[in-house]
Amino acid sequence: MKGVAVAAAAAVLASGVAAHDNHRRAHRVGLFDKRTRPDTAEICVPQCTTIYSTITGEPALYTPPPPAKPTATLWPTDGPVLPTPVPHVCPTPGTYSFPATTVIVTETTTVCAASTTQVPKGTHTLGGVTTVVDKATTVTCPYAAEKTNNGVVTNVVELTTYVCPSAGTYTIGPITKTVTDEVKTVVIPVVTTVCPGTYTAPAVVTVVETATVVFCPFEGTPVPKPDHPAPPAQPQQPPQQPPQVPSGPVTPNRPGPPGLGGSGGKWAMTYTPYAVGRCKTPAEIDAEVGEISRAGFKTLRIYSTDCDTLPNVGAAAKKHGLRLIAGIFIDSKGCQNSSPTVATQIGALKGWSHWDLVDLVVVANEALFNGYCSPGELTSLIRHTKTELASCGYSGPYTTTDTTNGWQGPGMEGLCAEIDVVGLNAHAYFNAGTRPANAGPFVKSQLNIVEAICGKTGYILETGWPSSGKCFGDACAGPTQQAEAIKSIKDTIGDKCVFFSLHDDKWKTETDCQCEQHWGMSQLFPSIF
Numbered sequence: 001m002k003g004v005a006v007a008a009a010a011a012v013l014a015s016g017v018a019a020h021d022n023h024r025r026a027h028r029v030g031l032f033d034k035r036t037r038p039d040t041a042e043i044c045v046p047q048c049t050t051i052y053s054t055i056t057g058e059p060a061l062y063t064p065p066p067p068a069k070p071t072a073t074l075w076p077t078d079g080p081v082l083p084t085p086v087p088h089v090c091p092t093p094g095t096y097s098f099p100a101t102t103v104i105v106t107e108t109t110t111v112c113a114a115s116t117t118q119v120p121k122g123t124h125t126l127g128g129v130t131t132v133v134d135k136a137t138t139v140t141c142p143y144a145a146e147k148t149n150n151g152v153v154t155n156v157v158e159l160t161t162y163v164c165p166s167a168g169t170y171t172i173g174p175i176t177k178t179v180t181d182e183v184k185t186v187v188i189p190v191v192t193t194v195c196p197g198t199y200t201a202p203a204v205v206t207v208v209e210t211a212t213v214v215f216c217p218f219e220g221t222p223v224p225k226p227d228h229p230a231p232p233a234q235p236q237q238p239p240q241q242p243p244q245v246p247s248g249p250v251t252p253n254r255p256g257p258p259g260l261g262g263s264g265g266k267w268a269m270t271y272t273p274y275a276v277g278r279c280k281t282p283a284e285i286d287a288e289v290g291e292i293s294r295a296g297f298k299t300l301r302i303y304s305t306d307c308d309t310l311p312n313v314g315a316a317a318k319k320h321g322l323r324l325i326a327g328i329f330i331d332s333k334g335c336q337n338s339s340p341t342v343a344t345q346i347g348a349l350k351g352w353s354h355w356d357l358v359d360l361v362v363v364a365n366e367a368l369f370n371g372y373c374s375p376g377e378l379t380s381l382i383r384h385t386k387t388e389l390a391s392c393g394y395s396g397p398y399t400t401t402d403t404t405n406g407w408q409g410p411g412m413e414g415l416c417a418e419i420d421v422v423g424l425n426a427h428a429y430f431n432a433g434t435r436p437a438n439a440g441p442f443v444k445s446q447l448n449i450v451e452a453i454c455g456k457t458g459y460i461l462e463t464g465w466p467s468s469g470k471c472f473g474d475a476c477a478g479p480t481q482q483a484e485a486i487k488s489i490k491d492t493i494g495d496k497c498v499f500f501s502l503h504d505d506k507w508k509t510e511t512d513c514q515c516e517q518h519w520g521m522s523q524l525f526p527s528i529f
């Protein structure tokens with residue numbers, strides 16, 4: 001649970017707002033405490049064993065016909081023919097021509113690509129692949145590394161067998177960068193997935209003034225994986241109108257994309273596969289997803305790709321006939337396309353590619369409210385994600401989700417134009433003027449406000465009420481209050497809500513609201529659901 005938006009138009013007690021904001025910051029860290037610093041977590045030190053072997057290098061696609069003068073050479077590499085940037089060494093100043101090249105990829109392949117990020121002066125540990133294990137185990141996975149040959153740095157994918165002595169979070173294969181400037185943009189190798197399709201590097205003529213290496217990128221026309229066909233194209237939306245904020249709540253008449261929303265007050269529930277200090281097992285996930293399905297929900301919302309969420313939750317969802325709302329999680333590291341955290345999640349989605357289960361992709365969760373992204377940065381990230389996932393067959397809708405406060409900030413026009421629907425997290429419990437019986441009307445009023453900002457249909461992607469915790473004005477937690485609030489939300493706007501959550505989250509760190517661990521509502525099955 002990430003917190004509630006309190007609209008400017010809502011009546012709020014000042015003390016309730018302050019408590020709410022404190023809760024939001026603590027909870028934002030708490031959601032991924034298990035991932036970033038579990039009780040048994042440690043970054044692998046000498047007692048861990050890492051065994052490396054190279055599985056592919058920077059691919060060589062062709063050797064271009066030598067021009068008259070000067071002569072460029074293709075950087076010597078080996079590996080499969082894949083559409084990754086081709087490095088050409090230009091040893092002297094001059095004009096160089098590189099012909100167009102086409103590559104056809106017939107099967108999904110893991111390769112190495114480069115991303116960039118800005119870092120301040122000093123020594124930094126960047127990149128790598130993060131894995132979470134719930135016991136002493138050995139994992140084998142690809143990671144991106146740098147290799148230097150005659151002074152030229154190139155990126156390769158290497159395979160590592162990693163022996164972890166206990167449960168915890170481990171970062172495999174990070175690189176170290178030392179920066180002497182005050183701020184510098186550095187290149188980080190990342191593992192990425194290339195999907196089947198036809199890719200072309202256009203002809204390039206370039207003039208260089210010094211000896212350099214020129215990289216020729218590819219543009220692709222991918223095709224979906226044969227065993228997971230892309231869903232039908234969505235109907236074309238009417239032309240976008242400039243976003244306007246009306247004087248009162250207005251709900252757009254235009255319906256949302258097919259597949260979104262439910263009936264009978266039940267649509268979706270959030271799901272995170274975390275336990276105390278570990279990830280839940282596939283058997284535990286299967287049992288809980290089955291519980292959600294039997295309660296009559298049709299969709300699960302997942303936040304990220306860690307803890308093997310995609311394969312394990314995806315398999316359980318398919319078994320129990322549920323759909324998925326997939327997510328890319330953004331934290332304090334920011335939402336630049338080059339962030340290794342972002343690249344890892346996008347790569348995981350591309351490698352998984354079960355788009356036949358996915359109704360919506362949510363890029364970031366309350367990143368605006370928390371100050372992790374500006375509207376422009378988030379817009380760029382969503383645009384980048386669209387390009388990446390389209391290369392592996394996803395053609396469905398996108399959104400981001402935030403609080404009402406986050407949506408009411410300046411500069412939202414570009415973001416509104418980039419998303420297909422509006423996503424809102426709204427928790428009436430943190431609005432000090434809302435009693436449990438009025439939770440539904442409050443949540444609906446928040447959605448009306450946010451829909452009007454973008455002029456698009458919106459959905460509540462997180463809402464609930466805790467069974468234990470302190471009071472914020474008229475909003476008090478408890479089993480009776482939770483039942484009353486959840487019924488109000490279900491009866492008022494349940495068809496457009498993702499409820500938070502199935503069971504209490506004992507793995508979270510408790511905060512001053514005394515509510516963090518107590519949002520589970522399975523005890524309300526089947527009395528309310």
